[in-house]
Amino acid sequence: xxxxxxxxxxxxxxxxxxxxxxxxxxxxxxxxxxxxxxxxxxxxxxxxxxxxxxxxxxxxxxxxxxxxxxxxxxxxxxxxxxxxxxxxxxxxxxxxxxxxxxxxxxxxxxxxxxxxxxxxxxxxxxxxxxxxxxxxxx
Amino acid sequence: xxxxxxxxxxxxxxxxxxxxxxxxxxxxxxxxxxxxxxxxxxxxxxxxxxxxxxxxxxxxxxxxxxxxxxxxxxxxxxxxxxxxxxxxxxxxxxxxxxxxxxxxxxxxxxxxxxxxxxxxxxxxxxxxxxxxxxxxxxxxxx
Numbered sequence: 001x002x003x004x005x006x007x008x009x010x011x012x013x014x015x016x017x018x019x020x021x022x023x024x025x026x027x028x029x030x031x032x033x034x035x036x037x038x039x040x041x042x043x044x045x046x047x048x049x050x051x052x053x054x055x056x057x058x059x060x061x062x063x064x065x066x067x068x069x070x071x072x073x074x075x076x077x078x079x080x081x082x083x084x085x086x087x088x089x090x091x092x093x094x095x096x097x098x099x100x101x102x103x104x105x106x107x108x109x110x111x112x113x114x115x116x117x118x119x120x121x122x123x124x125x126x127x128x129x130x131x132x133x134x135x136x137x138x
Numbered sequence: 139x140x141x142x143x144x145x146x147x148x149x150x151x152x153x154x155x156x157x158x159x160x161x162x163x164x165x166x167x168x169x170x171x172x173x174x175x176x177x178x179x180x181x182x183x184x185x186x187x188x189x190x191x192x193x194x195x196x197x198x199x200x201x202x203x204x205x206x207x208x209x210x211x212x213x214x215x216x217x218x219x220x221x222x223x224x225x226x227x228x229x230x231x232x233x234x235x236x237x238x239x240x241x242x243x244x245x246x247x248x249x250x251x252x253x254x255x256x257x258x259x260x261x262x263x264x265x266x267x268x269x270x271x272x273x274x275x276x277x278x279x280x
Contacts, residue, residue: 018188019195022181029174036167039184043163050164125195132194 009106010034010053014044014060014073019125020092023118024059024099030112031103041066041073048080058086059098093119154266155179155197159189159204159217160233169203172255173262186212190220199228200266204245206234218244229265 011033015021018039025035036055038044041064047053058077062070074086087102089095100115156178160166163184170180181197183189185208193199202221206214218230222244232244235251249261 018183018191022192025182034171036163037182038163039188043184046163047167125197128196129191129194132196 008032008034009056010036011102012036012038012044012047012055012058014038014041014058014064014066014070015095016040016061016063016065017092019129020061020095020122023122023125024092024095027096027099027112027115027118028059028102031106031110033102033106040064041068041070044073045076045080048077048084055081055084057102058084059095059102060086060088061092061095062088062090092122096122153177153179154200154262155181156262156266157181157183157189157192157199157202159183159186159202159208159214161185161205161208165205169258172258176259176262178262178266185210186214186217186220189217190224193221193224199225201262202228202230203262204230204232206232206236215244231261231265 009032011028013021013025013028013035015024016039021037021039025037028035036047036053038047041060044058044060044066045068048055060070060073064070064073066073068076070088074088077084077086087098089098096115096118099118100111103111156173158166158170158173158180160169160182161184166182166184170182173180181192181199183192187210189202189204204214204217208214212220214232214234218232221228221230229247230245231247231249233249233251233253246265247261249258
């Protein structure tokens, strides 16, 4: 695992919403990154404390859950991994655009598709999931 | 194609999609990458609510791999029952370090921790292969 992660650029995504996290991770994988998905800043700390995992960049929801808020986590991460870049996104639209920028800057395949497609995909998934939960509740 | 013929593996035509439910971030990442290295598409969920949220989107899935012990109100066994109510034909394999023979009855398979990656891949191949076979022999099955 560690050897593999060190061979490719690795992005750590932190987002408490699985639908957003999945869409962003899928997009970044399609442009060639290895992606580690964390649902909270607590999970992200576990990842960054694992020295065998090389993390090149972090993309975090500004409202990510966890015992540290996103800003406290950024300060912690900068101390723990000073060379790792970190971007905070205030909305999934902003996160999709930051993911596209990461693809643009990455050494791999470039943008797999327009970030607007990621945003539309997330909206569709959220809509479907809401319909399903309403159906289950009724 | 007859039922005896071998269906295409990962990378040939349909790429099987696996939902992995595991609350340990390092185990989840390692397991998911092991499966991705074999060509599978993997969706990751931390717990049962996340798994049900992903399933609720209608995302196509070929297999669910779930840890048994998870935080929250639903463990892997309860999640299996919930998934079976939504998608009765979706195969589910439970993974746990605590072997309970009763658990094998609620999913299609059980994998005991710790396991070798080769054992995981064998199990997945067996379950996804069976699913492909079912789908191909009855294309209208969901």
